[in-house]
Amino acid sequence: MVGATLGSKLVQIGHEVKMGSRSANNEKAVEWAKNNGAHASYGTFADAAAFGEVVFNCTAGTVSLAALTLAGAGNIKGKVLVDVANPLDFSKGMPPTLSVCNSDSLGEQIQRAFPNVKVVKALNTMNCSVMVEPSLVPGEHDAFVCGNDPQAKAQAVEILKSFGWRSIIDLGDITAARGTEMLLPIWLRLWGLYQHNPFNFRIAR
Numbered sequence: 001m002v003g004a005t006l007g008s009k010l011v012q013i014g015h016e017v018k019m020g021s022r023s024a025n026n027e028k029a030v031e032w033a034k035n036n037g038a039h040a041s042y043g044t045f046a047d048a049a050a051f052g053e054v055v056f057n058c059t060a061g062t063v064s065l066a067a068l069t070l071a072g073a074g075n076i077k078g079k080v081l082v083d084v085a086n087p088l089d090f091s092k093g094m095p096p097t098l099s100v101c102n103s104d105s106l107g108e109q110i111q112r113a114f115p116n117v118k119v120v121k122a123l124n125t126m127n128c129s130v131m132v133e134p135s136l137v138p139g140e141h142d143a144f145v146c147g148n149d150p151q152a153k154a155q156a157v158e159i160l161k162s163f164g165w166r167s168i169i170d171l172g173d174i175t176a177a178r179g180t181e182m183l184l185p186i187w188l189r190l191w192g193l194y195q196h197n198p199f200n201f202r203i204a205r
């Protein structure tokens with residue numbers, strides 16, 4: 001869902017997007033590419049990782065390291081990796097728990113596992129419809145970014161701006177992913193309250 005939403009938006013604003021998957025002919029990826037025109041294509045995680053100048057990790061958080069291993073360290077080396085995933089563990093039912101938290105985060109785990117990749121944690125604190133269309137939520141509200149590489153963060157910020165984001169708060173290095181991932185328990189409660197009405201966090205100062 002997140003990969004398709006982000007991918008469609010990126011195609012709409014002029015990028016070429018390859019949707020990665022565990023299999024080369026994932027049914028949903030084939031359908032997504034069919035619906036998104038000549039600049040949309042599909043392949044394995046490795047194909048997508050090799051293709052992209054910027055790579056988005058839109059995989060389930062508990063398997064993101066496995067998915068990125070399939071993508072291949074060599075294919076993502078040196079690239080900006082926008083990590084949108086949340087480490088939600090649904091194995092004990094609802095609500096999910098965080099599989100990593102407090103003194104570590106998925107963003108950090110990815111950065112440690114792939115030290116040559118420029119991980120930028122972003123967009124994980126809102127529904128995917130809001131990620132690509134912030135005006136769905138009325139008024140001012142915020143997106144967060146964090147990561148160790150300032151240039152990579154600047155590149156991610158430009159992409160967010162092209163989606164329509166006006167307020168983007170830079171939280172610092174990748175350890176700030178602990179905080180943005182730990183927003184998920186409150187986000188899930190709010191989702192229970194508001195259901196399909198888009199909402200987001202706003203920092204008032």
Ligand SMILES: NC(=O)c1ccc[n+]([C@@H]2O[C@H](COP(=O)([O-])OP(=O)(O)OC[C@H]3O[C@@H](n4cnc5c(N)ncnc54)[C@H](OP(=O)(O)O)[C@@H]3O)[C@@H](O)[C@H]2O)c1
Nearest residue numbers: 001002021022058059060061063067085086124126127128
């Ligand atoms: N839904 C939202 O609005 C939202 C908002 C913020 C953040 N997020 C986060 O964004 C991420 C994507 O969410 P989603 O709901 O679109 O998708 P999802 O169902 O959480 O994840 C689907 C992706 O995970 C891959 N995957 C599943 N099992 C795997 C395994 N064993 N090994 C490797 N890869 C595996 C799938 O690959 P295949 O294509 O091969 O099946 C697919 O690419 C999640 O981390 C979620 O927490 C979601």
